[in-house]
Amino acid sequence: MRLKLLGLMALFSLLSACSTTEKTPVVEQVKTQPKVEVDLNAQSLYQKALTKRDFDKIQLLYTARDKAIEEQDWQLVITICELLIESDGPDTVRNQLYIALAYTQQQDYHAALRTLESLNAKLTSPMHFYLHQEIYGNIYAAQALPHKAAPYYIRASETANKHQFNANKLNKSLWQVLNQLSIKQLEALNEGSSIQRGWVSLALYTQLYIGDATSLQAAINKWDYAYSNHPASFALPDDMQKIINVEPIRVNKIAVILPSNQSKQKALAQSLKAGVLAASENHPDRELHFIDSALTPEQISEQLTLLNPDFVIGPLLKANIDKLQQAGTLDAYPSMFLNTTPQALQSIDHFAFALNPEHEVTQAVYHFVNQEFKKPLVIAPGNHLGQRLANHFTNQWLEFSENEPQIGFYANKRDVQKMVRELLEVDKSKQRIREISLMFKGQLHDQPRSRRDIDAIYIIADATQTRLLKPSFDVNISPFAKRIPIFASSRSHDIKSDKTDKKDLAGLYFSEIPWMLPLTGTQQTLRSDFDEIWPERSTLEQQLFAMGFDAVQLIPHLRQLQMVPGKTLAGLTGNLTVNQDGDVERQLKWAQYREKQIVTLDIKTEKPTPLFIKNHQQETQEATL
Structure with a gap:
């Protein structure tokens, strides 16, 4: 029940931010309809409008349109707006914007973007720009891309403040996405107009001081003095009071x-x-x-x-x-x-x-997309887990790319070498060499070639299997070809195996929980104590130790983390956040084998822009050339 309620609340706040139930200026409303008509529902008003002609018809259609938005009857909104456009009703651009809004509410984001992009050069009034930016923000927010949604919402907020539009729902949507950003993302936005700085600084105070009621209240008082009459002030009496009052769960x-x-x-x-x-x-x-x-x-x-x-x-x-x-x-x-x-x-x-192993597979996909890899090769065992994770990789990847990844499954250790040669098409190259050698007498200088379209390799395998796969790729990739970066999941990493053999893994990137990587400070002391007391623990047992440790460490922070999704807790199992459904999510670290040591890398994995949005952006750029 909680999942459904929270999901509906989040969806409503993200996707209905442009509803005109707020009393924003409506330039085309010429006169107030009689009460008997206003009391009708949208469908009845629409049907009645169809019986009218000329001015009376147009006026009733506008009333029906606004009522349909209020009732969230989005298909009727589209129907009425299209009819108004055909009838040359006033403010065609606004009707097109409402069509984009309706498409967004129906989750037809492709159609919404097409409509918005067709209006880029037609936004002749502040209200047009306000709605245009707000709907764009809604689309990015619905894709769980708060860092992309925030600039659109901020521009809409600046416009609303300048022209004194009622923007209550926009303000709530903007506040929600800002609370999903990390401190670093907020700091990058803390510039520009006083409206932008006011929004961002309030969100920063929330993250920095949540759990410390005295410091948070002092920061809010300082903010309220610096940004009097700021649109973010709506959050002070209600939302911020909830944050101030949130009490950590007692753990006696x-x-x-x-x-x-x-x-x-x-x-x-x-x-x-x-x-x-x-x-x-x-x-x-x-x-x-x-x-x-x-x-x-x-x-x-x-x-x-x-x-x-x-x-x-x-x-x-x-x-x-x-x-x-x-x-x-x-x-x-x-x-x-x-x-x-x-x-x-x-x-x-x-x-x-x-x-959850899917967490790090998703993280790998995000990293590959951000690195602009085009054709990854995924290697996994042919068992249930291997197929599940390979399928998860494919499903995630296709949200951002139109090229399907190459997938290879192996049955056992003996199958590895053969599978690698087949996937890289080295066997085909050798066959061509043999055929050519039969055509010519004498010694031929030959070198098998591997395929060139694969630009990244992702291995989902245990430590033993990875130590077979990595060298197999090294020897089968053409020496004169560009080296293909090879990545692996945490399953490939085993501290015991590393003590005796790292050379075959040189250059391999892998994701891992911090507990299994070189540590510093108090965590290093904890690691030393663990190794002294339990020197023979398996990798899984060490991961579960870190999980038990983090479970206790999380308890006082759970409510705060859920209330401010952008806030994180550095744990032994990763950087931890809590989503609206109460699920703890982890972001792992990246590391690389270099010579005889493991080096932790500072790679931040951010969710990329989905393919359909990138395609629309590219089409828009091409159309303007």
């Missing part, structure tokens, strides 16, 4: 629901437990209580009733999460499930934290 007593030491998941549970304990080490007054996840929901409920914990962590397995969700066992407790949940989260204080 934590219940952790994990498999017992007698279960098959004993090693996994112990690793998670060790992470939870390590994160609580500096809190001697904190109580930790561990509950066996194999117990029935009724038994777990009894234990929770006796404990009355401030927060519950777990369970780990989806089956155990499902049974507790169905029984409503955790409904009364703030909780964090340690996996993706089979059902939607029902409580505003329920969260889900999973080491």
